[in-house]
Amino acid sequence: MAIFHLSVKPVSRSSGRTSTAAAAYRSASLIRDERTGETHDYRRKDGVVYSAIMTPDGSTIARGDLWNLAEASERRKDSRTAREYEIALPAELDQEGRQNLAEEFARHIMSKYGVAVDLCIHEPGKGDD
Numbered sequence: 630m631a632i633f634h635l636s637v638k639p640v641s642r643s644s645g646r647t648s649t650a651a652a653a654y655r656s657a658s659l660i661r662d663e664r665t666g667e668t669h670d671y672r673r674k675d676g677v678v679y680s681a682i683m684t685p686d687g688s689t690i691a692r693g694d695l696w697n698l699a700e701a702s703e704r705r706k707d708s709r710t711a712r713e714y715e716i717a718l719p720a721e722l723d724q725e726g727r728q729n730l731a732e733e734f735a736r737h738i739m740s741k742y743g744v745a746v747d748l749c750i751h752e753p754g755k756g757d758d
Contacts, residue, residue: 634717643707649696651713655749656680660693664700679728679750685739695745714738720753 640648649662653669657677661668682692699710716734718727727750735746 632717636715638713639709640711640713641707641709648699648711651711652692652696652747656692656747658692660696662700663697676751677749678724678752681748683735683739683746683748685743685745690745692747695747
């Protein structure tokens with residue numbers, strides 16, 4: 630039986646978060662934050678089965694470049710540089726079905742808000758379906 634879960638959280642400097650760190654963690658990758666000089670390295674993190682950057686105009690951009698641009702576009706100390714959507718994908722779908730559903734949701738966000746989407750799919754945790 631499918632269990633629905635969706636949460637939306639802002640990535641806000643006032644809470645001590647950066648979009649570069651959040652993106653590196655979610656994608657299990659390495660991103661250097663040009664604003665702070667910090668390097669966020671989560672390449673040893675397991676569980677990411679798919680990741681992609683989707684843009685409204687179909688152009689390509691590296692993950693680090695995208696999130697450094699987001700950080701550079703905001704100057705305030707309490708800026709919100711991203712929104713993080715966490716969605717439970719139905720266990721009844723195979724990997725291809727989950728990917729198609731996630732990409733459809735990402736396209737909806739892109740067209741509604743005119744923003745790029747950093748899509749990362751994680752395998753279910755232990756005990757999850």
